[in-house]
Amino acid sequence: MHPMSDKVQKLSITLDDDDDQDVGEEMPKSAPKPYVAGRRRQNVYSTAATTVDMNKPIPVFAKSDEDYKSLRGTLDKNYLFGTLDSSQKDAIAKAMEPKDFPKDAMLIKQGDEGDFFYILVQGDCDVLIEKDGGSIKVATLHPNDGFGEIALMHNCPRTATIVTPTGCKTWALDRTTYKQVMMSTVLTKRKRFQDMLSKVPLFEKLSPLERHTVCDALQELSVSAGCEVVKQGEQGDIFYIIESGEVEITKSVDGAPPRKMGTMSAPQYFGEIALYDAASSKRAATVTTTTDCHFLTLTQKAFHRLLGPLKKDMEKRISEYK
Ligand SMILES: Nc1ncnc2c1ncn2[C@@H]1O[C@@H]2COP(=O)(O)O[C@H]2[C@H]1O
CATH class of the missing domain: 2.60.120.10 (Jelly Rolls)
Incomplete structure (x- = not known):
């Protein structure tokens, strides 16, 4: 077993139940229509993952020293990992696997279940929100940006579609490892900040899921x-x-x-x-x-x-x- 896994699992298992309870009803469960570029249906790479085995050993994917160093540096700078200590970020960097996508692929489809969290290494990705039968581009992701965390963190369907206007290289982290490593620190943080955020008038109109997402960041x-x-x-x-x-x-x-x-x-x-x-x-x-x-x-x-x-x-x- 990986040296990290024992420590992380003990914390995660008890806290994970708590998280599942308060996000279950937040998001619509029905899957919207798939995004179609022009008239051509894009390749869909997401696969559903319904259960998370919190006892699974944390995987290790071999990488060159250069790749490991660069990925580890990205984790240090990315706000999504701000609460993790150094050994937790090491575990994540080791567990990330390379996944490459051709131009015009659909990495994530809005409404699907979450399977992976990604860090973009090369190329750009467009973030599309599907609404009223159409899709609107809301952001472009660039190298070192992370995405795909919301569905994993909140057990909700994917909140956006991610497509590749260029060929892309990514590091991908499977849902189980993401939850094993992230949930313990994230839930502690949520418990601390939730009360504070509920007093900020600006955040009053946020749904509990949105407020959690703000807490995490x-x-x-x-x-x-x-x-x-x-x-x-x-x-x-x-x-x-x-x-x-x-x-x-x-x-x-x-x-x-x-x-x-x-x-x-x-x-x-x-x-x-x-x-x-x-x-x-x-x-x-x-x-x-x-x-x-x-x-x-x-x-x-x-x-x-x-x-x-x-x-x-x-x-x-x-x-x-x-
Ligand atoms: N407005 C946005 N800008 C940038 N990225 C987004 C935006 N909305 C959603 N995403 C990302 O798109 C991802 C789609 O899958 P998730 O919902 O798991 O996680 C989502 C975020 O990482």
């Missing part, structure tokens, strides 16, 4: 009093929720000295304008900690992927700032 940051967390005019790529402490907002208009706009404390949030408003993409004000602060943060990538449904609420709030 949150990272923690502690900052001492007197630090500029966000600086007016700078490019921004992090969104902050205040878990504890207080910050002051200052803004300079037309080169005048900065004026105090107000203070914020838990459970308020800031930093969303630069992430949301691609046209400006610059911080609209400076945010300075007036006490020691603890923040929950979301990266720009996670923010766009997860908070798309909240676009209207944010637009309203941004117009109130101006």
